Amino acid sequence: MTTPANVTGVSRxxxxxxxxxxxxxxxxxxxxxxxxxxxxxxxxxxRVSGRSAYIRFNRDYPGDWYLEVQRAYEDDIGGAxxxxxxxxxxxxxxxxxxxxxxxxxxxxxxxxxEPYQPPPGREHLVERY
Amino acid sequence: MTTPANVTGVSRxxxxxxxxxxxxxxxxxxxxxxxxxxxxxxxxxxRVSGRSAYIRFNRDYPGDWYLEVQRAYEDDIGGAxxxxxxxxxxxxxxxxxxxxxxxxxxxxxxxxxEPYQPPPGREHLVERY
Numbered sequence: 001m002t003t004p005a006n007v008t009g010v011s012r013x014x015x016x017x018x019x020x021x022x023x024x025x026x027x028x029x030x031x032x033x034x035x036x037x038x039x040x041x042x043x044x045x046x047r048v049s050g051r052s053a054y055i056r057f058n059r060d061y062p063g064d065w066y067l068e069v070q071r072a073y074e075d076d077i078g079g080a081x082x083x084x085x086x087x088x089x090x091x092x093x094x095x096x097x098x099x100x101x102x103x104x105x106x107x108x109x110x111x112x113x114e115p116y117q118p119p120p121g122r123e124h125l126v127e128r129y
Numbered sequence: 130m131t132t133p134a135n136v137t138g139v140s141r142x143x144x145x146x147x148x149x150x151x152x153x154x155x156x157x158x159x160x161x162x163x164x165x166x167x168x169x170x171x172x173x174x175x176r177v178s179g180r181s182a183y184i185r186f187n188r189d190y191p192g193d194w195y196l197e198v199q200r201a202y203e204d205d206i207g208g209a210x211x212x213x214x215x216x217x218x219x220x221x222x223x224x225x226x227x228x229x230x231x232x233x234x235x236x237x238x239x240x241x242x243e244p245y246q247p248p249p250g251r252e253h254l255v256e257r258y
Contacts, residue, residue: 011204042222044247046255057254071226073202073209075140080202080209082226082238093171095224095240097200097211109211111224113242118173125186126175 010074034104063087139203163235
């Protein structure tokens with residue numbers, strides 16, 4: 001994982017969070033999480049509440065998966081990450097939004113955008129890559 | 130559209146960008162865009178190159194759509210936005226990543242995460258909302 005330049009407060013926490021996940025370092029992860037963390041996947045309307053359940057959710061996540069932060073961003077109370085997620089031969093983009101409380105992750109909204117077919121009618125303005 | 134507190138450089142450009150789209154103010158939008166803007170939708174692998182094509186892409190976008198920025202974030206060269214997109218009775222989340230050049234939008238990576246069924250095996254850790 002390459003650390004972007006000029007990384008400060010929130011972005012540093014976000015990058016450490018993904019490093020702990022990638023390393024399966026659950027003790028390091030625990031230190032970054034608020035006791036009452038709420039993790040949500042809006043696309044499935046799933047919610048995991050509390051640090052121990054959230055760590056178990058990640059421990060039990062199936063497959064030999066890898067995460068790499070591409071960019072981390074912040075505002076005054078939280079941040080965003082653009083992450084490459086690799087499992088088996090597949091690479092997906094993961095996007096997550098964070099809010100912190102006293103320097104620890106208090107909420108995560110996690111998005112998994114999947115490929116879809118482009119709608120018709122804009123071929124004259126668009127190229128495919 | 131409510132403007133988040135403590136909005137500075139990149140976030141200000143991102144919020145103005147969505148305000149111009151929401152207002153269909155193409156002259157205001159043009160001023161925010163680099164001449165060589167590249168707009169990409171990674172999920173469909175579509176790319177629109179250049180300011181005039183990109184403005185036309187938005188002018189021609191079908192439906193009576195509305196955008197509202199929920200949060201805007203930044204790093205040293207760009208930013209991210211979490212946006213509510215409403216068309217007809219449907220509300221979707223839109224997530225976009227921006228890079229700026231000389232204060233204007235040079236690249237956009239635009240994501241449209243859609244609902245999906247949760248994978249089985251984690252019901253004991255998760256509630257649905």
